[in-house]
Amino acid sequence: MYRDFIPKTKIRLGISACLLGEPVRFDGGHKRSAFCTDALSDFVEYVPLCPEAAIGLGVPRPTIRLEQHDDQIIATSAKGNDVTEALVAYGKEQAVALDQKISGYIFCAKSPSCGMERVKLYQGDSKMSTSDGIGLFSNEIMQHNPILPVEENGRLNDALLRENFITRVYAYSHWQHVIAEGLTAGKLIEFHSQYKYLLMAHSLAAYKTLGQLLSDLSGDLQSLSECYIVEFMRSISKPVSRKAHTNVLQHLQGYFKNHLTSAQRQEFAKVITDYRNGHLPLLAPLTLIRHFLAAYPDEYVAKQRYLHPYPDELNLRYAL
Ligand code: SF4
Structure with missing residues (x-):
């Protein structure tokens, strides 16, 4: 995937x-x-x-x-x-x-x-x-x-600015690809859905605003999509704080709670807290999430670009 x-x-x-x-x-x-x-x-x-x-x-x-x-x-x-x-x-x-x-x-x-x-x-x-x-x-x-x-x-x-720039580049390239293939209402919804947690990390308000924008797709799709991408790119233009990442990680944690043992849940929570306190890089809780995702597949979580905004090999999240 x-x-x-x-x-x-x-x-x-x-x-x-x-x-x-x-x-x-x-x-x-x-x-x-x-x-x-x-x-x-x-x-x-x-x-x-x-x-x-x-x-x-x-x-x-x-x-x-x-x-x-x-x-x-x-x-x-x-x-x-x-x-x-x-x-x-x-x-x-x-x-x-x-x-x-x-x-x-x-x-x-x-x-x-x-x-x-x-x-x-x-x-x-x-x-x-x-x-x-x-x-x-x-x-x-x-x-x-x-x-x-x-x-x-x-x-x-600067590690934060660098990661943010590369995130924006890959998201924009993805959008260009969607447009080149021919935009439909379904593809617009799917795009938004894939960026749910990435948008939430940047701005909860922006995620809601963009969701509202897509709540009525009966009008001119072209102009609506142009408004959408302007607001989308503006929303992700600033680096994400540890606090905002922590909030998203806790949301993602919720998808696995029924599968995990008590010890696993505690370990998961500790890794997130250690990240929040600056003792671990963002990569640590993300690796744990990917590990749990492999063990307990969830289609919605798997498609989240937040987990894979750009190639892993760029190693940008070691420094966050
Ligand atoms: S690319 Fe731009 S900054 Fe670099 S030498 Fe040419 S004009 Fe100057």
């Missing part, structure tokens, strides 16, 4: 080319990300892009910076050339070209072209700056598809 969840083909991700070790930075260097090139590369097919190289700035090249001029943000190179139009046009072109062909994007942090947030933004041509900028290329990618999972290289070093 679990293997059925994992896409048969590699998931495609857009990525800033320098993160793969390509020597495309202004100084001819790169920003190779070990997580992207080592851990993740077996599971994804990358679409590497370097917008600054693509618009013909060359390598090496003068650095560029974002400047705020009244209500306009422009990108200028150290030689004084305005490259705003070229970067924005390239961003728009790639956003359309990649639409529904990728399931996420990993951007290089702090870049005036690729940065997702907190990019240095200068006040006019002065030396004064804030960290309020967004890369001109990444901004176009994110504006075109606001529900596309996106993350930056630096943030991927």
